[in-house]
Amino acid sequence: MQQAIAILDSGVGGLTVAKEVMRQLPMENILYFGDTARAPYGPRDSEEVLEFTRQIVDYLLQFGPKMIVIACNTATAIALHKIRSMVSIPVVGVIYPGARAAIKSTRNGTIGVIGTENTIRSGAYQQALQSINPSIRVVSLACPRLVPLVENRMFRSEEAKLVVEQSLRPMRQSDMDCLILGCTHYPYLSEAISDVVGPDVSLISSADETAREISAILYHRGQLAENGDLPVHRFFCSGNTGLFQAIAQEWLGEEMKISPVVWQMTRL
Amino acid sequence: MQQAIAILDSGVGGLTVAKEVMRQLPMENILYFGDTARAPYGPRDSEEVLEFTRQIVDYLLQFGPKMIVIACNTATAIALHKIRSMVSIPVVGVIYPGARAAIKSTRNGTIGVIGTENTIRSGAYQQALQSINPSIRVVSLACPRLVPLVENRMFRSEEAKLVVEQSLRPMRQSDMDCLILGCTHYPYLSEAISDVVGPDVSLISSADETAREISAILYHRGQLAENGDLPVHRFFCSGNTGLFQAIAQEWLGEEMKISPVVWQMTRL
Numbered sequence: 044m045q046q047a048i049a050i051l052d053s054g055v056g057g058l059t060v061a062k063e064v065m066r067q068l069p070m071e072n073i074l075y076f077g078d079t080a081r082a083p084y085g086p087r088d089s090e091e092v093l094e095f096t097r098q099i100v101d102y103l104l105q106f107g108p109k110m111i112v113i114a115c116n117t118a119t120a121i122a123l124h125k126i127r128s129m130v131s132i133p134v135v136g137v138i139y140p141g142a143r144a145a146i147k148s149t150r151n152g153t154i155g156v157i158g159t160e161n162t163i164r165s166g167a168y169q170q171a172l173q174s175i176n177p178s179i180r181v182v183s184l185a186c187p188r189l190v191p192l193v194e195n196r197m198f199r200s201e202e203a204k205l206v207v208e209q210s211l212r213p214m215r216q217s218d219m220d221c222l223i224l225g226c227t228h229y230p231y232l233s234e235a236i237s238d239v240v241g242p243d244v245s246l247i248s249s250a251d252e253t254a255r256e257i258s259a260i261l262y263h264r265g266q267l268a269e270n271g272d273l274p275v276h277r278f279f280c281s282g283n284t285g286l287f288q289a290i291a292q293e294w295l296g297e298e299m300k301i302s303p304v305v306w307q308m309t310r311l
Numbered sequence: 312m313q314q315a316i317a318i319l320d321s322g323v324g325g326l327t328v329a330k331e332v333m334r335q336l337p338m339e340n341i342l343y344f345g346d347t348a349r350a351p352y353g354p355r356d357s358e359e360v361l362e363f364t365r366q367i368v369d370y371l372l373q374f375g376p377k378m379i380v381i382a383c384n385t386a387t388a389i390a391l392h393k394i395r396s397m398v399s400i401p402v403v404g405v406i407y408p409g410a411r412a413a414i415k416s417t418r419n420g421t422i423g424v425i426g427t428e429n430t431i432r433s434g435a436y437q438q439a440l441q442s443i444n445p446s447i448r449v450v451s452l453a454c455p456r457l458v459p460l461v462e463n464r465m466f467r468s469e470e471a472k473l474v475v476e477q478s479l480r481p482m483r484q485s486d487m488d489c490l491i492l493g494c495t496h497y498p499y500l501s502e503a504i505s506d507v508v509g510p511d512v513s514l515i516s517s518a519d520e521t522a523r524e525i526s527a528i529l530y531h532r533g534q535l536a537e538n539g540d541l542p543v544h545r546f547f548c549s550g551n552t553g554l555f556q557a558i559a560q561e562w563l564g565e566e567m568k569i570s571p572v573v574w575q576m577t578r579l
Binding site for chain 2 (some may be wrong): 063067068069070133139140143144146147174175176177202251254255256258262263267268270303
């Protein structure tokens with residue numbers, strides 16, 4: 044069996060990355076771990092997020108993956124460098140791919156970022172953007188109320204629209220021409236977010252961009268999957284399998300139907 | 312002095328890549344070589360394109376660059392793998408970055424590609440696209456009349472519009488939802504191309520996408536330039552410096568003004 048891409052998240056947010064990997068790289072085996080029992084990571088302290096991430100990486104490594112994807116902005120901001128120094132395979136985070144896409148997209152040099160408290164407090168996007176181009180202006184905003192909406196499968200509700208509108212209000216006066224969805228849960232809410240910021244602001248999904256960067260890195264390492272057996276997609280979660288599976292099936296939709304899927308509840 | 316990114320092309324086409332590298336990675340030193348004395352490469356035989364590419368790479372290697380970018384689709388299709396096996400630094404072509412961006416962009420799975428005779432005849436895009444996703448449909452068209460318009464600085468002329476319209480006519484019936492500009496000269500003509508294919512077809516510039524992929528690869532190798540001295544951009548061409556410099560200054564515009572520039576005519 045071909046080596047898999049291992050994707051981890053605090054819960055269902057990383058499924059936005061998994062979906063794009065399934066769409067952009069349909070021949071790849073995927074292992075997904077959602078730490079739903081302990082989500083959200085946004086308000087947790089750094090030590091804890093690092094420890095949880097380490098546990099999941101250890102668990103996933105037993106399957107011999109070819110790459111680890113930290114599909115959670117909070118965990119990327121806190122744990123990426125430490126995980127990289129621990130393992131010998133490539134470890135991809137979700138912050139630089141989004142930063143690079145925003146730098147490609149922006150015309151006026153002002154980039155917005157929304158994320159969890161931890162991600163915004165870490166300054167990780169500002170640091171990534173300005174390490175590439177010091178003259179980029181960054182407007183950041185923590186939106187702590189969005190992740191729970193998604194984890195509780197309320198992302199299509201009227202309440203979700205209202206919470207998004209209230210959360211993003213402080214950004215309406217900004218002159219950003221693109222906005223990084225700096226949390227992998229946010230693509231679930233992208234329609235509502237787009238309605239608030241308007242059509243002139245491009246939304247950058249760190250999920251879409253990370254999938255593309257995974258493709259680039261595997262290609263340059265000569266490790267893209269070759270055409271052969273149907274790929275297998277295995278999903279693990281640490282909490283309620285029913286809710287996780289319901290969200291995954293609703294979100295992944297078409298991408299889910301093309302290949303065998305395995306569900307498993309796993310306590311770490 | 313920080314190591315440079317070395318970019319080569321048959322002529323001025325690769326300046327579309329250089330411009331995007333200057334914009335997306337404004338701290339990087341750049342070496343550019345345009346083989347204007349021998350452009351275009353599109354109709355040349357493969358042995359010759361390979362030999363010319365080798366000569367330019369040898370020339371650029373004396374400056375100790377950190378990366379070689381073959382910013383010419385024809386040379387990428389013919390020479391990328393051989394050049395890669397010759398040198399120890401990363402060699403980036405322009406075909407896979409465009410292919411990856413098209414795969415990310417397409418919703419209906421039908422992707423158009425335009426390029427030189429050599430690029431289209433090589434089937435390189437079709438091979439790249441389908442090696443990633445075998446179910447992608449590819450519609451290809453050689454447009455041999457476009458490069459000479461650009462090399463002769465006629466890209467803003469009425470004649471250019473007419474030639475683009477005539478060249479692309481066979482693609483109008485296609486149901487592609489994105490079109491790869493599979494020649495680095497084509498972004499000079501992107502307005503005219505967009506007018507012909509219409510607003511529902513996204514244009515994918517291999518130039519923009521390659522710049523982004525350069526950023527990703529250098530980042531993952533820990534080789535992005537650090538903030539420090541103003542970067543230096545050195546331009547070499549093998550033919551008429553006056554015409555080359557006029558096109559470069561017109562095309563690069565703002566990006567050109569931020570840092571010292573060196574021009575040099577060099578016979579290989």
